[in-house]
Amino acid sequence: MRRKFLFLVADGMGGWPGELGKATAMEAASTPVMDQMAREGLSGLARTIPPGMPPGSDVANMALLGFDPARHHTGRGPIEAAAQGLQLADDDLVWRCNVVSVSSYAPGGLMLDYSSGHISTEQSRPLVEGLNRDCSSCSGPGARFRLLPGVQYRHLLVQPGAASSPEARLAIRPPHDITGQPIDQDLEALAAIPHLRALCQEAAERLAAPGNTTKANAIWPWGQGRALKLPGFEAGTGLRGAVISAVDLIKGLGRAAGMEVLDVEGATGLLDTNYEGKVRAAVDFLQHGDFAFVHLEGPDECGHGGDAPGKAEAIARFDARVVAPLRQAFPEGLFLITCDHLTPIAKRTHVEDPVPFLLYGPGMSGNGAAAFSEAEAAATGLSIDPGHTLLEFALAKGGLR
Structure with a gap:
């Protein structure tokens, strides 16, 4: 059986020091599962926002799905259409x-x-x-x-x-x-x-x-x-994929790329979203599919609201209620975990800084990160630029190429 690929995105998870004490919300949050995965896998930074483009979730998630925003992006409205x-x-x-x-x-x-x-x-x-x-x-x-x-x-x-x-x-x-x-x-x-x-x-x-x-x-x-037109995701990657999110722009990117779009009852895009429903949707899809893009909006909404404790709590819930059960369900799976962009509490909006990511799967070994955080990812020296090549990097390292 082909290895399953789980791409887990906590929107706006990254930030700047000083969000909680001297720490970022990522550093302050309780994330034992992602920390262990970072120690045992590869960590680094990816530049998801091309030079001169606005640091929006539309641009960044398009890049995460492997499409060059400088070539394909026409606007936020067309994605949601x-x-x-x-x-x-x-x-x-x-x-x-x-x-x-x-x-x-x-x-x-x-x-x-x-x-x-x-x-x-x-x-x-x-x-x-x-x-x-x-x-x-x-x-x-x-x-x-x-x-x-x-x-x-x-x-x-x-x-x-x-x-x-x-x-x-x-x-x-x-x-x-x-x-x-x-x-x-x-x-x-x-x-x-x-x-x-x-x-x-x-x-x-x-x-x-x-x-x-x-x-x-x-x-x-x-x-x-203008209307959005994207190449087929399966034709480009060889993977039958689905997106799982409460946010229309993620659904729009998935639908434009010919992926399945899975709706989850109770998915709100907020701290109270239906985490278990999203996990169940991913597990069910991967019984026949190959690639699940699971997107959580909570950290970003807390970042926009200036709510540092809420942001840390959203990240901790992502670790405990999404990452942990999916890792248990797919012990041989390939996991790519990141955020689309940073949403620092001090700014209360998106910035174009590179995002931390971790890549984890059987046969991988760590590259020096002690935990999953912005600073630890930067310290490894691994940099993916432009960010739309991160998916291809993960496919190659994970043996899916």
């Missing part, structure tokens, strides 16, 4: 569209919460459906936009035929990058596209109407681009 199986024309422009909380949707306003208090899908879906129905630029003949509901705070805005329009080049900052900061810069950018600015203004006015009991009081389009 792929997750929904949305059929786009080649000249459509698709945006990621958050429902957010701002102090005021006007000059001088601040970005209070990129997730509207981690609004639930049950709360956000009727809001977005209502905006699509009622806003003057949406739905009906001649509509400029379509607002499509997604998961929690993550939704889509589609502009038919606009892929070559001026708004395709519009620079709106990701809302999770500007928590607590003024939104004037983004409103000024939107003003260059009057019909898009008008849509956002009308949406803010409608969300302010009585009856909306959520924290969502504005929409935030960003990460726009």
Whole structure:
């Protein structure tokens, strides 16, 4: 039987010293299983963010799956459209569209919460459906936009035929990058596209109407681009693969690459996610498949929230409730464990620093790491750059090439 490949990703797990005392959250977290695997396997750093590209999960996870973002990345919105199986024309422009909380949707306003208090899908879906129905630029003949509901705070805005329009080049900052900061810069950018600015203004006015009991009081389009097209994962690797995540962008990458996308009930993308359900989905798939990409969002969400103890707890749960049972279930498996990018508590957003990784499997020997952490991985001297070659490196070292 072919060796099973388990690629385990704790989103935003890495950070900077000083998150808890002098330590990073990775160093402070209880991770006995990953520490042992790091001692017995290979540890190093991988540069998942190509020079000049934004340090987003879309770019980084595309690289982890072996695709060069500089060649294939078209935007965050198109990846999430792929997750929904949305059929786009080649000249459509698709945006990621958050429902957010701002102090005021006007000059001088601040970005209070990129997730509207981690609004639930049950709360956000009727809001977005209502905006699509009622806003003057949406739905009906001649509509400029379509607002499509997604998961929690993550939704889509589609502009038919606009892929070559001026708004395709519009620079709106990701809302999770500007928590607590003024939104004037983004409103000024939107003003260059009057019909898009008008849509956002009308949406803010409608969300302010009585009856909306959520924290969502504005929409935030960003990460726009043309439809995503990726080469087949199985054709490139020889492995039948699946992705397991609560996050649409991971599902979109998997679906665009022809992988199976496994939904897990109770997978929230937060600290309370259904860890056991994700493990069970991976185990079940690997009875007939070869490669499972298991993604946990919790550390990243805690990083954005400035919650250092929560981030350490998310990493400890990843070790105890994902890594440990999967290692027990597949003692002969090949394990690649990493994060997509760092989300330092001090920044509360992503940075482009290289990420620590460990590669573990039968027949491997350690390369000097005493534990799994940013500093220990760096000290080995092993560096994978560009990061989209990490998967090929792991396949070769693991005997799957």
